[in-house]
Amino acid sequence: MTPPEDMGQGKTADAPVQPSAVSLCLNVLKTRPEFLRVASARRQGTGGFLLQARHRNDADSRVQIGFTASKKIGNAVARNRAKRRLRAIARDVMPRLAKAGWDYVLVARPGATIARDYSDLIRDLESALRQIHKEKP
RNA sequence: GCGGAAGGUCGGAUGACCGCGGGCUUAUGGGUGACCAUAGGCGCGAGGAAAGUCCGGGCUCCAUGAAGAAAGGGUGCCGGGUAACGCCCGGCGGGGGUAACCCCAGGGAAAGCGCCACAGAGAAGAGACAGCCCAAGCAAAUCGCUUGCGAUGUGCGAAGGUGAUGGUGAAACGGUGGGGUAAGAGCCCACCGCGGGACUGGUAACAGAACCGGCACGGCAAGCCCCACCCGGAGCAAUGCCGAAUAGGGGCCUCGCGCGGAAAGGUCUGCGACCGCCUUCGGGCAACAGCAGAGACCUCCGCAGGGACACUUCAGCCCAGAGGCCCGGGUUGGCAGCUAGAUCCCGUCGGCAACGGCGGGGGUAGAGGAAUGGUCAUCAGAGGGGUUUCGGCCCCCGAACAGAACCCGGCUUAUUGACCUUCCGCGCAU
RNA sequence: GGCCCGUUCGUCUAUCGGUUAGGACACCAGGUUUUCAACCUGGGAAGAGGGGUUCGACUCCCCUACGGGCUG
Numbered sequence: 001m002t003p004p005e006d007m008g009q010g011k012t013a014d015a016p017v018q019p020s021a022v023s024l025c026l027n028v029l030k031t032r033p034e035f036l037r038v039a040s041a042r043r044q045g046t047g048g049f050l051l052q053a054r055h056r057n058d059a060d061s062r063v064q065i066g067f068t069a070s071k072k073i074g075n076a077v078a079r080n081r082a083k084r085r086l087r088a089i090a091r092d093v094m095p096r097l098a099k100a101g102w103d104y105v106l107v108a109r110p111g112a113t114i115a116r117d118y119s120d121l122i123r124d125l126e127s128a129l130r131q132i133h134k135e136k137p
Numbered sequence: 138g139c140g141g142a143a144g145g146u147c148g149g150a151u152g153a154c155c156g157c158g159g160g161c162u163u164a165u166g167g168g169u170g171a172c173c174a175u176a177g178g179c180g181c182g183a184g185g186a187a188a189g190u191c192c193g194g195g196c197u198c199c200a201u202g203a204a205g206a207a208a209g210g211g212u213g214c215c216g217g218g219u220a221a222c223g224c225c226c227g228g229c230g231g232g233g234g235u236a237a238c239c240c241c242a243g244g245g246a247a248a249g250c251g252c253c254a255c256a257g258a259g260a261a262g263a264g265a266c267a268g269c270c271c272a273a274g275c276a277a278a279u280c281g282c283u284u285g286c287g288a289u290g291u292g293c294g295a296a297g298g299u300g301a302u303g304g305u306g307a308a309a310c311g312g313u314g315g316g317g318u319a320a321g322a323g324c325c326c327a328c329c330g331c332g333g334g335a336c337u338g339g340u341a342a343c344a345g346a347a348c349c350g351g352c353a354c355g356g357c358a359a360g361c362c363c364c365a366c367c368c369g370g371a372g373c374a375a376u377g378c379c380g381a382a383u384a385g386g387g388g389c390c391u392c393g394c395g396c397g398g399a400a401a402g403g404u405c406u407g408c409g410a411c412c413g414c415c416u417u418c419g420g421g422c423a424a425c426a427g428c429a430g431a432g433a434c435c436u437c438c439g440c441a442g443g444g445a446c447a448c449u450u451c452a453g454c455c456c457a458g459a460g461g462c463c464c465g466g467g468u469u470g471g472c473a474g475c476u477a478g479a480u481c482c483c484g485u486c487g488g489c490a491a492c493g494g495c496g497g498g499g500g501u502a503g504a505g506g507a508a509u510g511g512u513c514a515u516c517a518g519a520g521g522g523g524u525u526u527c528g529g530c531c532c533c534c535g536a537a538c539a540g541a542a543c544c545c546g547g548c549u550u551a552u553u554g555a556c557c558u559u560c561c562g563c564g565c566a567u
Numbered sequence: 568g569g570c571c572c573g574u575u576c577g578u579c580u581a582u583c584g585g586u587u588a589g590g591a592c593a594c595c596a597g598g599u600u601u602u603c604a605a606c607c608u609g610g611g612a613a614g615a616g617g618g619g620u621u622c623g624a625c626u627c628c629c630c631u632a633c634g635g636g637c638u639g
Contacts, residue, residue, distance in 0.1 A: 067506095076188095077539055084157090084510045091156065092511085118511060189631085190569095242620090242628085254585040254623090307622030359620050359628040360584090372569075374639045469639095542568065550631065 035066055038105045044132045046124035048116040049086060050107040053132045055099075063098045065090055069108040082108035089121045097129045 041054035067086050069079040086106040098104065106125075116124075 075539070080507095080540070081510080088156075088511050191630090252584090357584105357621070372638105374569075549629100 034064075034103070035068065035105060038066065038103045042132050044128045046128050048112045048121045048124050049109055051125070051128040051132060052105040052107065053129075054103050056101055056103055063094065063100060064103045065094065066103070066105040067108075068105060069113075072110045073108050073113070074110070078114060079108075082113040085113060085118070085121065089118070089125050092122060093125045093129070097126060099133060 038052050038054045041052065043050060043052045045051075067083045067090075069082045069086075071079075073079045073082050086108060090104075090106060094104070113121075
């Protein structure tokens with residue numbers, strides 16, 4: 001497995017303007033209107049979760065990510081665990097495949113998000129991002 | 138050894154890499170600065186229930202304070218513990234278990250009201266009904282004879298007696314046995330039950346009990362209620378501060394601006410020493426102190442009324458506004474509250490215990506859409522499955538319930554198992 | 568987070584501690600009709616779960632589960 005610090009250092013060396021992986025993931029969607037806007041745009045289901053995405057038509061080039069786990073997932077422990085796993089795969093995949101100026105929302109699925117193998121979740125997100133970017137508006 | 142009972146402890150360990158939330162800190166850059174950004178370093182980071190929100194508090198705000206009463210709600214054997222509790226401890230009473238032990242909202246039903254379906258004669262203060270007994274009387278039968286009277290038993294039987302008997306029912310106005318009687322009945326007796334109870338023990342609940350009473354007083358108060366005690370309401374999304382933005386609002390409702398007095402002060406009117414200014418030297422102007430007066434206003438006092446106080450009273454405050462309700466507009470920022478507290482551990486003393494006193498020691502989650510995740514390694518692991526030469530070895534599976542949101546004390550509920558302590562019953566050995 | 572309320576046939580709802588738990592719509596069967604609808608007749612179907620009080624609980628009390636509302 002490639003050491004992540006090598007990858008990060010290489011990126012910052014090439015393009016210092018681009019935000020690092022950490023700051024990228026810190027932009028989190030919070031309010032209900034933001035979530036509703038993203039949900040009304042494109043969506044792509046996978047084995048472990050549902051991905052929603054939308055290109056904000058503004059000058060801001062940041063990437064924003066939101067996480068959703070409804071009461072269907074289970075009790076508070078299960079909901080938190082699902083969000084953590086989604087956050088973990090987003091941290092892994094998003095710096096490589098996310099497009100500037102887009103909002104993404106990851107919606108947990110009952111059972112699957114917690115039970116599915118971690119490497120499968122990574123592959124799910126990679127393929128889902130490719131699909132969702134391929135779609136024509 | 139088997140089967141039980143009670144109480145307690147733990148809630149996997151170590152490590153690697155990549156990440157998360159606070160805190161402290163270093164460097165660089167920016168900024169006058171508070172500070173911000175980036176990169177590092179150090180250290181900390183969920184529970185026994187963090188849960189349910191069922192009780193009790195702290196804290197904050199609301200109402201000016203005190204008292205009282207009503208309403209409403211809660212608690213309910215006794216004593217103790219506690220900040221407090223509906224919690225805990227120790228007793229008492231009742232029930233269950235061979236026992237260890239467990240369970241119980243466990244005050245009052247002679248203060249009153251209400252209810253007790255169906256069944257049953259009857260369901261609450263009681264007598265009706267059926268039945269039983271029976272004087273008079275009636276009927277037929279037998280016997281005697283003086284032939285229309287007497288006797289005997291039988292049947293019916295108004296009035297009267299009786300409360301034993303009565304398919305029932307959750308519950309039936311004491312039970313069993315004997316005596317007694319026309320039939321019966323605590324009518325009488327024995328035992329049991331019940332009620333009262335001097336006295337004794339105990340702080341008390343309560344226990345024991347001489348003696349008395351022939352027996353009345355059914356159940357339900359988690360039905361209303363009575364008694365005793367407790368309780369103001371809302372909740373950290375409370376609340377305070379800073380900033381931004383909008384507005385500088387609208388509507389509805391309730392009650393009000395009264396009377397009398399005082400004159401210390403303000404005020405006003407008159408007089409006005411000294412000083413000041415002006416002067417045509419006559420005086421004039423202004424005004425402090427002082428004196429006298431006035432009572433419009435301020436002020437003060439009294440009375441009446443009103444006001445918000447959930448109600449009433451009193452006190453206080455206010456009196457020209459005071460108050461209540463609703464609608465509309467803006468913001469979705471920051472800081473505080475925010476974690477050391479009725480705290481935990483150890484020792485010792487008091488206490489049966491809950492707990493308390495004293496001494497010593499320990500401590501770092503504090504987020505704000507919300508932090509613990511991912512990939513692994515080693516070890517531990519009650520036990521289960523497979524294999525077996527029954528010593529074992531090897532392989533596989535193998536933690537549950539669950540995440541702080543102001544903080545504590547309890548209760549309740551969920552939960553993988555393991556371990557420890559004490560106790561009871563049975564069996565075996567000595 | 569905090570504060571409240573509720574749970575009865577498939578659905579919406581009644582029900583002074585004593586019932587076989589009532590009604591409407593829906594469902595099923597039969598009748599009517601050439602057939603369908605409508606109509607008529609009949610039928611099935613419920614007290615969230617657990618404990619307690621009581622002779623007896625949908626009803627009263629406690630606990631749990633689930634659902635809903637309000638709140639800056």
